[in-house]
Amino acid sequence: MKLGVLDSSNLTGGQQLAVKYYTVAVVLFGAQILFGLFAGLQFLAPEFGYNVLDFSVNRMVHVNAMIVWMLYGFIGAIYWLVEEEAGTELVGLKLGNLAFWVLTAAVTVVVLVYLFVQTGPGEIESIWFINEGREYIEAPRWADIGIVVCLLVFFYNVAATFMKGKWSGISGVLVFDLVAVAGLYLAGMFYTTNVSVEQYWWWWVIHLWVEATWEVLIGCIMAWGLIKTLGASRKIVTTWLYIEVALMLGAGILGLGHHYFWIGTPEYWFTVGGFFSALEPVPLVAMVVHAVYDSGVHRFKNTNHPALAWLIAHAFGNFFGAGVFGFMHTLPQVNLYTHGTQWSSSHGHFAFFGAYATINIAMFYIALQKWRGNVYMSAGLADNGWKWKWALGLLNMGVVGMTMALLVSGYEQAFVERALGGSTWAAYFAAQNSVWFIQGMLWREIFGLMTAAGFGLLVWDLVTIGRTETRSMLIPAEAAKAAA
C-alpha cells in the first residue's frame, strides 16, 4: 500500500462499489449544471437551442440528473459505511455490482432518449418508453421498474448485511427508511386521467422523498460522518438522530399538505399543510445545533477537513435552503401568490444543494481519503488546500447567488402576475418581460457560471487531493489530542 495512490485494495468490497456510484454521481452533477446553464440561458435568449434542445428538454435533464446523482450519492454513501457499521462483509457484492451496471445502463438509455427522441405521440406507449412528462419523475415506466428492482437489490444488500453482522441505532433507522424510499416510488408508477388524483400521488413520491425519507437518510449519513471525522460519541449522535427523525417525520409527513392547497383537494389541507409544514424547519435547527455543537466540543480538530467543512455546509444549507426558504412561502396565504412562480425555483435550488449536494460531496472526500490509503487530510494540506476551499466557496456562493437572483424574479412575478395582473397569460408575460425579472434571470446565469467554476475546481481537487501527501490520516483521538 503506497500512500497517496488511488488503490482499490485500500477499500472493502462495498466501498469499491461505492466509489463506482460516486463516479457516476459526479458525472451527473456536471450534467445537471451544464443543462441548468442551457435552460437558464433560454430565459435570456429564447432562440438558443430552439427546436433542437428546447427548454423542456434542458430542464428535464437538469432536474432528472439532479435527482439521480443525489440517489447515486446516497446509495454510494450507504455502501461505503454498511460493512464498517455492521462489522461484516457485504452479503451480495456481485449482485450489487450487477445492479450498479444495470442501473447505469438504464440511466444512460433514458438520458439518450430524453435528448434525441424527446417526446412521443399521445399514446400510452410514449409514457412506457419515452417519458412520463411528470416533473422530477419523467423517467419512462420501463425505467421505473428497473429502478425499483435495483433499489430492492440495494435494500437486500444493506438489510442482509446488518442481519449477518450487528445492528446499531443508525442502521436500524437506515433500513427502516430504505423500505419507505423504495415503497414510496411505487406511488408514482401508474397513469390516471384525473389530474388531481395523479398529482395527489405524485407528491407522495416527491415530497415524502425529499422532505421526509431523504432527510432521514442524510440524518443517518451525517451521524456516521460526525463519528468518523470528529470521533463524536455514538450514544450522543444516535440520540440526536432519533430526535431529528421524530421531529422530521412528525412534521414532514403531514407537511405534505402544503402541496395540496391548489390541486383540487379539500380546504382542510390549508390548516394541516400550513401548520405541519411550518414546523418542518424545527428538526433542521436541531441538525445545525447538533453538528456545530459536536464540532465545537472537538474544537474542529478532525480527520478530514474538506469533509467536515461540507458537513457543516450541509447543516446550514439544509436549514436555510430547505427550512427557511421553504417556510417563507409555505403558508397558504403566501403560497397562493407564489406557487408556480420563480419563488419555487429559488427555494428548490437552495434546498436541494444545501440539503443533499453538500453531504454527498462530504462523503466523496471521506472516500478519497481512504482510497488513497488513509492519507492525511486535516489542517495544513499541500498548497494550503486552496482548491477545496475555493471549490467550497464558489459552489456555495454560486448557489446562494442563484437563489437570491431567482427570489428577486419570483417577487416580481408574484406581484405583477398574481397580485396586480389577474393571473392571465398576458399578466404572466407582463411579469416575464419586466426589467427586474430579467435582471434576476441575468444574475442567476452569472451565479450559475460561478457554480460551474466551483464544480470544475471540485473535480480537479477530487482527482488530485492527497496525491503528493506523505503523512497518514490522524485517527479521531489523535486529532482531539492535537487540540488539547
Added chain:
Amino acid sequence: MITTAWWASEDFWRKATIWITAFMVVVLIVLTYDSLSQISAGTERVPAYSAINNRIYYRQDKSRNMPVPVIGDPAPLFGKILSETEAEALVEKGKITTQAKNCMGCHTILGNGAYFAPDLTKAWLDPAWGSEGTREQLMMRFLLDPPANSRGYGSKRRMPNLGITEEEARGIIAFLKWMSTIDTNGFPRNFTPIAQEGDR
C-alpha cells in the same frame, strides 16, 4: 456516575420516533381516503369529464371568499354533445398527450411544473383566446403549428413544434376545458376569465 435524564435518553427517543411516525402515517392514510373520495371525477370539487359539454364560468363565492368554477348551460366542445364515456376517452387522449409531449417541462399544470411558459390550469378560460366564438378555432390552430401562431406577448419565447396531430389537439383542448372545472381553492390568485356570453 452521570445518569441521563429520561427525556434525554436514547431509549425514550427511539420509542418516541416510532410512535410519532406511526401516528402521522395513520393520520395521512385517513386523510388520503377522505381526499381521494372528494377528488374522484364526478364530485363537486372535480367534476365529471362530461362537463366539457357545458359552458364553464368562474364565480366569486362570498362565503369561501374565492372564485369557484361553475358548470353552466350546454355548450358542446367542437359542436358535439358527448356521453360520459366518450368525454372521458377524449380527455384521456389529451391528458396522455400532455404527458407524452412533456408540457410540464415548460408550463405549470395546477401550478406544478416549469416556469418558462404560462400556467395551463385555467387556459380554457384565459382572455388570450379573444372571445368564446373564436376560442376553439384559435386553440386548435395554435396547437397544430405553435411557431407560426406564437403568442409571446412581446417576449421572444415561442412554443416549439411538437408534431401535435389534430386528434391529439382535440384531446388537449378537452383536457384543458375539463381541468378548468376543477375547484382549485381560488388558484391562480385573482384570475380574470375570458368574457363569455351569459357571464354572471
